[in-house]
Amino acid sequence: MSGVTLRDTFVMFCDWRGLCTWRSNEEIRLKLGDPIWTDLSPESREQIQTGLGQVVTQRLSQRLEVVNTSGDRFRCWLWPLESPENAVCILGMRLPPKIDQLTDRERECLELVAQGIESQGIARRLDVSLSTVHTHMRRAREKLNLPSLEALISFAARYLYPADISLNGNSSQ
Secondary structure, eight states, X not given: OXXXXXXXXXXXXXXXXXXXXXXXXXXXSOOTTSBTTTTBOHHHHHHHHHHHHHXXXXXXXXXXXXXXXXXXXXXEEEEEOSOSTXXXXXXXXXXXXXXXXXXXXXXXXXXHHHXXXXXXXXXXXHTOOHHHHHHHHHHHHHHTTOSSHHHHHHHHHHHOSOTTBOTTSSBOO
């Protein structure tokens, strides 16, 4: 599987109203002065507006997964900045399209793998047998066209770490 490249990662600043003031990647369709939700699906538009509101008013960092109008999925992190002209910094990363091929249970297994939980722990948490966990992992690896379990673990850590859990393991919301 071809990996997501640095080209698929971007940084953007916006003002307190959500208007783009700077972007790192010229390939982003968004123009300076456009609302940051311009190219997002209706569900993601609402999600980013709510997240932006929390960053601006409560100064709470946010992590979101959004979908643009072309169907591309992005994981985005939003942080408060100190000026009204550049009130929010957004780091975005395009997620590989094959993620959408995973079942909810396969994705759930990979989210737990991304947190460093071993197969037996995953089986206990999901209340399934160890062989069921191995089946979900094998099918996910096949769907993602990954050559090894190590590649699957690396993929999970990069793309499927749950957005609502901080890197130290605590819930961020």
